[in-house]
Amino acid sequence: MSVRDPRSIGELLLQADITTRGLLFDVTGDDAPALLRTFGEVVESAAELWRALPTSATPGVARGGVMSQLEAIAKGMHRTQLRRNWPGAGPTDPRLVSVARTFTHAADLLARHAPPSAPALSARLETEVSAAQMRTMHALYVCSHAVAVSVGEHVRSLHAATAMKNLSSRATRGIPRGQEALSRLMAFEQLAGAYVGSRLVTALGGQHADPYAGLDRLMDALAGWDLAAHRSLARTPSAATIATVARGQAMTARCVQVMAHAAARTGQLDAHTYDRRLASALEHSTQAFSRLARLCDALTDASTRKIKPDLWETDAELQAASRELIHDGTTLAAPEVIAGRAELSRVGLVVASVITSGLEVATAVRDITATGSRLYAPAQLMLNAARQEIFGLGPGERETVGNLFAPRDLQLGRSAPLIEPIREALARASVDTVEAMSAASSAACALGSTLRVGDEPTATHDVSRPGHVPAPGKALAPGAGLGR
Structure with a gap:
């Protein structure tokens, strides 16, 4: 990072979620090649963050295999892109690059300030980890849908162009290869969507909140x-x-x-x-x-x-x-x-x-x-x-x-x-x-x-959000909290 980023992990994940939601309103078929080139990087960064989240060291308590499955799909797509040279070399999508960078920064904060495992997670920390996982998974779910929308539109435009004029096999190779990428994206989306289900609001409801600045x-x-x-x-x-x-x-x-x-x-x-x-x-x-x-x-x-x-x-x-x-x-x-x-x-x-x-x-x-x-x-x-x-x-x-x-x-x-x-x-x-x-x-x-003057300023640095519970034990460094 070129400048110090004061955002907490919760704010970083919220920003990633918001950015992926924005893709739904701003993708076209022309964006498909750049999105496909960058999608794997987003999934890889999310997987690294997932592994960095604290987990219980108790035998039999697993991290869950959904992220591993999603990572395997993304890696398979990347290998296919390299083997078939489609969409080939070219620009990446800066919006997805920013999402990947956000996930990486959150993982770095966790690596520096949070223990990777503990004999047993406290109820508060367990709630925060669950909220971070849900926010990350929801961002991937929305991201995969946005990329799938773009790829589908790209394939349809190629079909329309082929019907209007004779195109070379090199120009039309994006049709079968785009359809294959689309089927994998749909599988990815269904798996991530099954994890999110109807639990998003519940998982985020108990998230820890830092005091307002x-x-x-x-x-x-x-x-x-x-x-x-x-x-x-x-x-x-x-x-x-x-x-x-x-x-x-x-x-x-x-x-x-x-x-x-x-x-x-x-x-x-x-x-x-x-x-x-x-x-x-x-x-x-x-x-x-x-x-x-x-x-x-x-x-x-x-x-x-x-x-x-x-x-x-x-x-x-x-x-x-x-x-x-x-x-x-x-x-x-x-x-x-x-x-x-x-x-x-x-x-x-x-x-x-x-x-x-x-x-x-x-x-x-x-x-x-x-x-x-x-x-x-x-x-x-x-x-x-x-x-x-x-x-x-x-x-x-x-x-x-x-x-x-x-x-x-x-x-x-x-x-x-x-x-x-x-x-x-x-x-x-x-x-x-x-x-x-x-x-x-x-x-x-x-x-x-017209401003009121002479009033005693209202202190805001110690005003906590409703429902804020002070973290037990040693507090994380500034910017390292999972909340907000």
């Missing part, structure tokens, strides 16, 4: 994210980088909106100012960054989706720091609950920090898209994107936009500089985002005179 962790995460975002935009201003940064800014804007709402409802912020000015300004900022992210996402595929590792890591920590303050399970926490986790009397500082960072990022993106000279995207991907309504081209322009590409770029799948209609759409979205952040900055200026 309050706003300090969020402010540290914001500072790290801001630095990584600006460095990435300056060094590698690709569509993938802009999309990741824009999504991160949208998430932080939504987070501070929820926190400001909680402050307004609990008397830490003037409710009139929030309702009349700040709420709508933050909502528009979130929407502007989200739209910018969608535009850039349409210009990326497996070969162009790579971003710097430090941006992945700071984004993951920012998500974890935000999630622990404003979420309660799978829903947003109530204002009173959020007030118990964080010093909402300091929410004005957080709002100002997020808006300042967002305005600087939006300005940097606007400058990048003003000329677009440093931005490239696959030609075929640009052609497909330009025909989508989100880019705002008229019917006539959509029919003739193909004339803006070199035929060889389209045939060979090469990347090319952004065509003008695409660049203009990104530039307009960037300008809209700058204007939205400027309006939010103006609205935030009113907070200075």
Whole structure:
């Protein structure tokens, strides 16, 4: 890891689970080769984590053979890929790479801080191990389903292409080989799904929770994210980088909106100012960054989706720091609950920090898209994107936009500089985002005179989650706990 990752093992596994769920909304048939190249690495990392989890040394108490079976399926798929040279060498999928890296980091934490076995596990530790196993297995279950969806779509597209024109045997070999990979993925999915069954909620219900870190962790995460975002935009201003940064800014804007709402409802912020000015300004900022992210996402595929590792890591920590303050399970926490986790009397500082960072990022993106000279995207991907309504081209322009590409770029799948209609759409979205952040900055200026001052700060570092039970014996080092 290039930077210290303060996330606990529970947060790491939650992030892996969330990333795999996101695949379900963002996979296409074109992603199948990259996903297949990376799937084995994910399973191998998960198996290493599984073996690193504490287990009882009592004779007759086994770790379970389901993970070994899943690992055997993944290894068999990998051997087949090498033997039949399909999908062959090429780019990996950065989303699955991040999941594998997350599993590996969790296993490293366990290896350093947790005993591999004990004569008998305590009831609390046994519950935590069960929750970690369930979260890991659920991530593999969802991951295998997402990869299977992509492979199935890939095979169908090859069938359709074969029906329309005569393709070489090399071009159509993906049909039988894809079908074989799909059958193995379905077996993998069924086995992992049988393990998860209907026990997911029950297994996670008794998971240990560390004390809340309050706003300090969020402010540290914001500072790290801001630095990584600006460095990435300056060094590698690709569509993938802009999309990741824009999504991160949208998430932080939504987070501070929820926190400001909680402050307004609990008397830490003037409710009139929030309702009349700040709420709508933050909502528009979130929407502007989200739209910018969608535009850039349409210009990326497996070969162009790579971003710097430090941006992945700071984004993951920012998500974890935000999630622990404003979420309660799978829903947003109530204002009173959020007030118990964080010093909402300091929410004005957080709002100002997020808006300042967002305005600087939006300005940097606007400058990048003003000329677009440093931005490239696959030609075929640009052609497909330009025909989508989100880019705002008229019917006539959509029919003739193909004339803006070199035929060889389209045939060979090469990347090319952004065509003008695409660049203009990104530039307009960037300008809209700058204007939205400027309006939010103006609205935030009113907070200075409406925040309550002179109140005794609310301590948050020792506020434990409901149902928290202190761990018996020696505590694990920071970041090593299975919980949260």
